[in-house]
Amino acid sequence: MKTKTIFIPLIRLKLVQLMLPILLLNLFSFAANKKEALCTILSPTPLGEKKYTPQGMTWVDSTLLFANTWKNKKSRVYHLETDSLSILSYFDMPKEAVHTSGLCIIDGFLWGVDYKSNRAYKIDYKQSFADKKCALVGSFDTGLKGTSACCAVHYKGQSLLAISDFMRTRKVIFVDPEKCLKAGSTGNNVLYFYKNQGFSQGLEWDGTYLYESENKLPRAIINKIDLEKVCATHKVKDGLIQQYTLPVKGIEDLAFDGEKFWSSDEILFKFLTITLP
Numbered sequence: 001m002k003t004k005t006i007f008i009p010l011i012r013l014k015l016v017q018l019m020l021p022i023l024l025l026n027l028f029s030f031a032a033n034k035k036e037a038l039c040t041i042l043s044p045t046p047l048g049e050k051k052y053t054p055q056g057m058t059w060v061d062s063t064l065l066f067a068n069t070w071k072n073k074k075s076r077v078y079h080l081e082t083d084s085l086s087i088l089s090y091f092d093m094p095k096e097a098v099h100t101s102g103l104c105i106i107d108g109f110l111w112g113v114d115y116k117s118n119r120a121y122k123i124d125y126k127q128s129f130a131d132k133k134c135a136l137v138g139s140f141d142t143g144l145k146g147t148s149a150c151c152a153v154h155y156k157g158q159s160l161l162a163i164s165d166f167m168r169t170r171k172v173i174f175v176d177p178e179k180c181l182k183a184g185s186t187g188n189n190v191l192y193f194y195k196n197q198g199f200s201q202g203l204e205w206d207g208t209y210l211y212e213s214e215n216k217l218p219r220a221i222i223n224k225i226d227l228e229k230v231c232a233t234h235k236v237k238d239g240l241i242q243q244y245t246l247p248v249k250g251i252e253d254l255a256f257d258g259e260k261f262w263s264s265d266e267i268l269f270k271f272l273t274i275t276l277p
Contacts, residue, residue: 037222037244038275041268043085046078048269056103056112056149057202057262059255063088064262065110065125067100072116075100079129082257085271089129094136097121101166102150102203102253106159106177109137113150113163118142120150120163122181140177141185144169149253151203153210155227160191164200164212172196172203172212174231194230194239202254202263209241213251213263220251222261222274244276 045054046068055075056067064080075093077100080086093100099115110125119139127135148166152159153174161177163186174192183189201220202213210225222244229239250267261274 034221034243034245035277037246037277039246039248040273041248041265042271042273045264045269045271046076046087046090051269052076053266054252054264054269054271055099055101055115055266057253057255057264058103058105058110058151059257059262060105060125062257064255065103065105066264067093067103067112069099072098074098075114077103077110077112077125077128077134079125089132091128091132091134093134094121094139101148102163104150104152104161106152106161111150111152111161111177113142113147115147115166118144118147120147120161120177120180122177138181140180140183142173143186143190144171144173148200149203149212151205151210151254153205153227154207155192155231158191162203162205162210164196164203166200167198170195170198170200172200172230172236192231194234194236196236201252204254204256204261206256211254211256211261212236213254215249215251218249220246220248222246222251222254222276224276242276246274248272 052068058065066078069075078090079088096117097114100112101115102113110123112121121139122137124135144165145168146166148164150163153162160174164172173190179189199214204211210227212223224242226239248265250265252264255262263272
């Protein structure tokens with residue numbers, strides 16, 4: 001009993017020591033030149049009234065693909081019409097993928113990353129929505145401990161998958177997804193990386209810049225990032241072009257339709273559109 005009485009507080013103290021710097025980063029932002037983004041709050045997310053938490057999102061063929069989770073027990077991916085945000089179809093993720101926090105499209109396939117399984121999934125989304133059953137092509141271990149968001153990035157002539165880590169390593173990694181799929185993990189296939197501020201919620205690429213959403217206090221933010229610079233120094237602050245503040249607190253993943261961003265809020269359980277000045 002004496003051993004337990006001493007050991008448990010030591011573990012808690014160590015956890016506090018590890019987490020305190022990250023928590024402080026969440027409270028204070030390094031960007032002085034903040035701008036306010038125009039945010040429009042839209043209709044409720046699917047099953048939001050039952051507290052199904054909004055998660056991953058991506059844009060494809062003028063429609064939205066959106067994922068939510070039910071208490072880390074199940075994740076569902078929806079195909080949404082954008083004018084009314086009505087549901088066109090849906091499918092459930094594989095059983096172990098219960099918190100699908102990031103979605104993106106690469107070469108006609110859907111990639112989803114999951115916070116609990118820490119895996120990336122390649123999915124034939126058209127077949128999945130047609131059958132209302134996940135048509136899984138394959139998956140691989142992300143090598144992260146808190147896999148959060150993902151997006152497709154075309155960088156130095158390659159189509160890459162960017163994956164962020166929520167807290168834990170605080171890394172955003174860039175990989176060739178097909179090589180990782182073949183290897184079964186990211187392993188030695190991480191081509192580039194940088195360290196974020198710890199609370200990454202969403203990633204998106206507009207063809208020129210990378211955007212990362214985070215839940216800061218007292219309000220959520222979106223960082224506009226120069227990919228060349230962060231890949232060179234591995235520090236997000238070195239590539240930060242602009243930071244935008246939002247009038248919400250629970251921003252999730254990002255999707256870009258060519259003009260504006262789409263997202264959702266896990267506190268409001270509603271969809272958002274975001275226009276950056």
